[in-house]
Amino acid sequence: DGGITQSPKYLFRKEGQNVTLSCEQNLNHDAMYWYRQDPGQGLRLIYYSQIVNDFQKGDIAEGYSVSREKKESFPLTVTSAQKNPTAFYLCASSRGQATNEKLFFGSGTQLSVL
């Protein structure tokens, strides 16, 4: 079945530690996105990539980094510079770059601070 796989489902970060969230898609989609969701809030865009080896900052990129070395993979690193990392992280992809394209989401990673 085609889809987006996020791992792990739950992740705990110690103070000063960098952690990486995995996102893999087998939909052959060009565009991929990372969103952060806090309780009772909507989705805030962290980073997005419209093509391999290229990505752009979203609204809340500080403290995060990404790479897009392969079309199917878009990992997100939460660095120690992100002082409030506890949130639900969602990865998404779309067939094309236009924002009216349907977004396909993974099942999310809950990140918590120890």
Place this chain on the structure above:
Amino acid sequence: QKEVEQDPGPLSVPEGAIVSLNCTYSNSAFQYFMWYRQYSRKGPELLMYTYSSGNKEDGRFTAQVDKSSKYISLFIRDSQPSDSATYLCAPTRSSASKIIFGSGTRLSIRP
């Protein structure tokens, strides 16, 4: 003013009721209007997609767009407990750099 405003709820209604979920937006250039449904601790999934003003029906769901008042609605008829979820509106235009989501309305259908 936020670009997309949505009442966060929670909204609790009895099974079988008609539910109305609403969003307002400020950008008159928006042409495409999407509703995503998100079950607890899951990723959102696209529920309804409409272009420009008017109504679109899909089973028990109806999406309504009034571009003159910048107001979008999602109606659910004969609501079921399985409709309990958070509903996110997402108006956009094709040339935008990103989609802006509403904050989501949490809906609970009581059996």
